[in-house]
Structure formats: structure tokens, C-alpha cells
């Protein structure tokens with residue numbers, strides 16, 4: 001273990017996993033930056049590896065990276081944090097070169113983190129605000145509004161690594177988002193682990209928070225109001241209440257008409273084994289209710305294939321449900337058994353070849369549904385948040401813009417959508433014609 005008089009002078013960050021993890025890294029980046037650590041791409045005294053443990057593959061990649069860092073630069077000190085540091089601290093401590101294993105509790109409180117690294121300082125002295133002031137290198141910023149989860153899905157390790165749901169106060173989030181917009185971030189993605197449960201511990205609801213956040217009044221240096229867009233990162237379909245839908249319907253330019261609603265399976269039998277709390281019909285009813293109140297909303301989803309006991313007939317039902325839901329994009333995850341979850345002990349593991357085939361079939365369907373959605377957007381008017389000469393529109397489509405039609409390098413551009421075929425590109429692409 002490193003002693004307190006050997007403090008590093010430079011740092012590099014490597015982040016795996018979800019948006020909440022990326023936010024946690026940014027919190028550390030700002031805290032360590034205030035302490036004078038220079039961020040560098042190579043040759044850092046310290047590498048902070050913020051890990052994920054949601055799949056076995058995520059853990060394997062992090063361990064592989066740590067071994068490589070130590071092999072190539074044995075003097076580099078390594079601090080491992082994040083969910084893997086919670087679920088496998090002993091394994092990580094044994095890896096050569098690892099000086100610190102800091103769980104989510106330490107990582108969430110940067111002052112604690114700094115103390116572990118050898119700085120004795122109080123938060124006042126460090127000037128660490130509750131949150132972040134920038135999102136390095138991006139037009140879009142992620143803001144974590146809550147952490148943890150009170151559910152117990154059979155495949156998920158997260159409740160044991162991040163604890164119960166805790167919400168950040170609305171006033172703190174309002175101040176953080178205002179500052180981010182005023183520093184140039186034109187889109188803010190509201191993320192967390194189970195954001196539909198925001199406020200349960202505060203006697204409030206996510207709709208209460210969103211009402212506050214859509215009404216912020218950030219101002220530029222010239223005192224003029226600044227436009228901004230909020231996007232929900234991932235929310236359970238059953239938790240998208242009518243108040244949230246009404247907020248999107250009233251101000252789609254402010255709250256993006258895009259909902260990422262994890263479905264996980266389209267077969268009731270599998271949902272029950274997964275310990276999910278809704279039926280297929282309830283999920284589809286939520287989609288229908290939302291769609292009836294919004295103009296061409298984008299529905300994206302996570303679907304897990306090959307959960308223990310998933311039969312070929314169950315998978316066919318998943319395909320049918322995905323089609324009925326009309327997803328515009330699907331993240332397909334093959335089941336990954338994680339020790340400590342209920343699914344770890346479940347019998348009837350699915351043959352790996354069948355999992356591969358199901359993954360391919362669902363991806364193909366998602367591709368087909370995505371194409372149909374793109375077609376439906378031709379002629380739509382959208383604001384694109386640019387990173388270079390392409391970016392995301394409110395409906396979560398990547399849109400390209402001809403550089404010659406852009407004046408300078410704006411952060412956003414208002415466009416009318418067209419669909420083009422490009423040479424060498426299999427799928428047609430959305431292009432935005434500036435208005």
C-alpha cells in the first residue's frame with residue numbers, strides 16, 4: 001500500500017460501464033483537479049480505473065487493463081473504484097500494481113477518495129461543490145440524479161454494489177444543470193441507476209423534479225436566455241407517468257421525446273423468472289399510452305437474451321413484443337451469470353450457440369425497426385446537438401449535416417430531416433438540412 005508522502009502529480013482516468021459511472025468519474029476528475037493533479041493521456045503517476053461489474057465481460061476487461069498498465073508501466077499507481085471494487089475487492093487487491101481499491105461509497109464522496117490517496121483536507125479547503133461544473137470534452141453532459149436501486153431483478157448485481165435508491169435534492173440538481181448549460185453544454189442527460197424512483201426517499205416524484213428542471217433559466221455572458229435540452233437516460237416503462245408524458249408533449253424541445261425503457265424480455269414466463277414486476281401487456285400498454293400523447297416518440301430498450309429457462313417459444317414472443325412495441329433501437333445483452341445474483345443458481349442455462357442466434361435475430365429485427373422509424377422522420381424538424389458535423393436529435397437519431405451548410409462550428413443546428421444513401425454505407429443515414 002502506498003504511503004501518504006508519495007502523492008501522485010498526474011492522473012489518467014479509464015471508465016467502464018454506464019452513464020452513472022461516467023458521471024462519478026467526472027466528480028473525481030474535478031476533485032483531483034482541484035487538488036492539483038494534472039490529467040494526462042499517458043505517463044500518469046496514477047491511473048483511476050472506474051469499473052463495472054454488470055457482466056462478466058466488463059470485469060474481465062478491467063482486470064486485463066490493470067494487468068497491462070502494470071506490465072507496461074510498473075511504477076504507475078492504480079486506484080480501482082466502481083462496482084467491481086464493491087463486488088470483487090479481494091480479487092482486485094491481489095492484482096499487481098493495484099494500490100487502492102475504493103468502493104462506490106468512497107468514490108461517491110471525493111473527499112474520502114482523496115483522503116484514501118493520502119490528502120488530509122476538508123471539503124471547504126478543497127472547494128469541492130456538490131456535483132460537477134463541466135463534462136470534459138463533450139457537448140452533452142451527464143448528471144446523476146439518484147443512485148442505487150430498491151428492486152431485485154434476478155440477473156442484476158447492481159443493488160448489492162450501489163445500495164438502496166438515494167436521490168439528490170432538486171435544488172442541487174437545478175444549480176448543477178444551470179451551471180453546465182451556462183458553461184456550454186446544450187444537452188443534459190439525466191442519469192442514475194433507477195431514475196423512476198427519484199424522490200421516493202424525499203417524499204417527491206420524478207415528475208416533480210422534471211417540472212423544476214424544464215423551467216430553469218440559464219443565461220449567457222450577455223445576459224440572454226440559453227436554450228438547453230434534457231433527456232432521460234433510462235426509465236422503466238411502468239414509471240413513465242402521465243405527468244412526465246405531458247411535460248414532454250408540452251415542451252419536446254426542452255425534454256426530448258425519447259424514452260429508453262428496459263423491457264428485458266417479451267415473454268411473461270421469463271419476466272416472472274427475472275423478478276420483473278410487469279407483464280408483457282402492461283409494458284405494451286405503457287408504450288401505447290405514451291405514443292398516443294406524443295408525436296413520433298423514440299422508444300429504445302434493453303433486452304436480455306438467453307436468460308436461464310428462456311425457451312425458443314419465449315424468444316419468439318420477445319421478437320413479437322419488440323415488434324409491437326415499435327422500438328427504434330435495441331441494446332441486446334446476452335445473459336451473463338453474476339455470482340451473488342438470484343439467477344446465478346437458476347437451472348436450465350441456455351446453450352451458448354442458441355444465445356448467439358437469438359442475439360443475431362433480435363439485432364436484425366431492431367435494424368429493420370430502426371429503418372422504418374428513420375423513414376417516418378423524413379421531413380421532421382429537429383434540433384441537432386452537434387459533436388463535429390453530426391450529432392443527436394431529440395428523437396435519438398444520429399443526424400449528419402453538410403459542413404458547407406453550417407456557419408462556423410455551432411453547438412446546435414435546427415434542421416429538416418432527409419434520408420440519404422451513402423456509398424459504402426449499408427443503412428441509409430439521416431441528414432439534416434439547416435433551416
Ligand code: SF4
Pocket residue numbers: 149150151152153156157158159193194
Ligand atoms: S431495476 Fe432491476 S435491472 Fe434495474 S438496477 Fe434495479 S435490480 Fe438492476
